[in-house]
Amino acid sequence: MAAPAGPPRRSTLITGIGELTTNDDELGRMRDAAVVLEGDAIAWVGSAADAPATDERVDVAGRAVLPGWVDSHTHLVFAGDRSAEFEARMAGAAYAAGGIGVTVAATRAASDAELAANLDRLADEALRGGTTALETKTGYGLTVADELRSARIAAGRADSVTFLGAHLVPAGAEADDYVDLVAGAMLEAVAPLVDAVDVFCERGAFDEPQSRRVLEAARARGLALRVHGNQLGPGPGVRLAVELGALSVDHVAFLDDDEVALLADSWQGGRGTVATVLPACDLSTRMPLAPARRLLDAGAVVAIATNCNPGTSYTTSMAFCVATAVLQMGLTIEEAVRAATLGGAVALDRDAPRTTAGGRALPPLGRIRPGARADLQVLDAPSIAHLAYRPGVPLVHAVWRAGEPVVGQRPIP
Ligand SMILES: N=CN[C@@H](CCC(=O)O)C(=O)O
Ligand SMILES: [Zn+2]
Structure with missing residues (x-):
């Protein structure tokens, strides 16, 4: 699933996602998924095997990814x-x-x-x-x-x-x-x-x-x-x-x-x-x-x-x-x-x-799908079940906010 084309911006492929929770009715909860971020938004979501070429990439080695x-x-x-x-x-x-x-x-x-x-x-x-x-x-x-x-x-x-x-x-x-x-x-x-x-x-x-x-x-x-x-x-x-x-x-x-x-x-x-x-x-x-x-x-x-x-x-x-x-x-x-x-x-x-009142476009929050703000977290766990299965354990491995890697593992060109 891809977003409408716009001016080119730095793109990042997050691949090796063991489990992707999207909150999107069509995409649902996916296995072996990949996500492309472009600028501050999500540009593409799909199966890792179909992922497009990007400027940089990061392999999260089977971890779970969900919206921030x-x-x-x-x-x-x-x-x-x-x-x-x-x-x-x-x-x-x-x-x-x-x-x-x-x-x-x-x-x-x-x-x-x-x-x-x-x-x-x-x-x-x-x-x-x-x-x-x-x-x-x-x-x-x-x-x-x-x-x-x-x-x-x-x-x-x-x-x-x-x-x-x-x-x-x-x-x-x-x-x-x-x-x-x-x-x-x-x-x-x-x-x-x-x-x-x-x-x-x-x-x-x-x-x-x-x-x-x-x-x-x-x-x-x-x-x-x-x-x-x-x-x-x-x-x-x-x-x-x-x-x-x-x-x-x-x-x-x-x-x-x-x-x-x-x-x-x-x-x-x-x-x-x-x-x-x-x-x-x-x-x-x-x-x-x-x-x-x-x-x-x-x-x-x-x-x-x-x-x-x-x-x-x-x-x-x-x-x-x-x-x-x-x-x-x-x-x-x-x-x-x-x-x-x-x-x-x-x-x-x-x-x-x-x-905004000043005319600035704000991408939506809360889902991982094309067009949404690129806000996501990677867990040091294979599934979101671990959030309650391992209560009290700090499971955050990496965080992207508005397309920026702000915590943990960084992409490489
Ligand atoms: N309920 C009102 N306000 C806060 C409590 C604020 C406080 O006790 O300082 C609340 O959401 O719980
Ligand atoms: Zn309150």
Whole structure:
């Protein structure tokens, strides 16, 4: 299968692929496959025996190749450490939304350079673990100036940036005044820098009317919507997200059957709301694991993400989340890998080609097929089954991001 011809760009053949997971309905999961990368995109996928000539090549000696992880939910603009809070939780204390305030104080006190360096450190860590596309959020500033600098630091470092001014009512503020600020001046300041707007719709954070105000203001500006919902108990987050056409509702640990059906039905007749499960967060907060099996059985679209943040889920490891989804949430290997790659791309609205406001073409993410962004990872294993069969073992052998070999084995001319 080949992409339409364009101007010549450096081409690389990846051959000797023992097992290729493409997430493409026609190509499926292939044996003895080869892939050609050209510039930042995939140019050809097929049987190794039919591979075309290229400028350079790399033989991965029977290893498994799959799309890079698409981590569609992280909070990487922060400073400080909450390991004492984590240790207390492991000794029996409950998680409460108010812990966010500790990170807000540390983030406000940090310099731009410190915040950028912390984000770069975590993004590099994620890349070494096979993550080739990353969403990240503001939400630890909670003033116009601090949210704006968080958005500036995230823009250009992440594939997708989300404004989460509605993360917590900051100390000393009155809730409805703060919602006015978030939906007004704060949103106006960050809007040119962000792709989506998110709200923590939960007891102790924002209630349904407050969440709705922020989301409707965002929608009126043409921004995509996300909701942190049903994390710590039953709540209105899922219903609100589906009603307003949010791209995703994330956490979804507490769902009744009607909410599961609502998420599944949201896909009838067009684009719906992705249910993003965050297995590392569920474990780190000692909450029930989100019902990913029930969601898939009902026909919902599921994404798996890390929710990397210093409070509830301090990991960049998508492989850990995939292993947990298989071992503890009842997903098959293929379902978990798909949710952590293509599922994330759908949650970011990046599963199809897009053009930026400035006219730049963005190739789609989450699949290995001609025309997709050349984002792939090579495992030091013959099959994706090893991601759960060998949990906790760092299996990344090499990573290409947008056609560049960024980790491990390099091609030779
Ligand atoms: N739930 C809300 N926000 C983060 C937690 C942030 C924190 O505790 O610092 C989350 O996704 O889990
Ligand atoms: Zn989150």
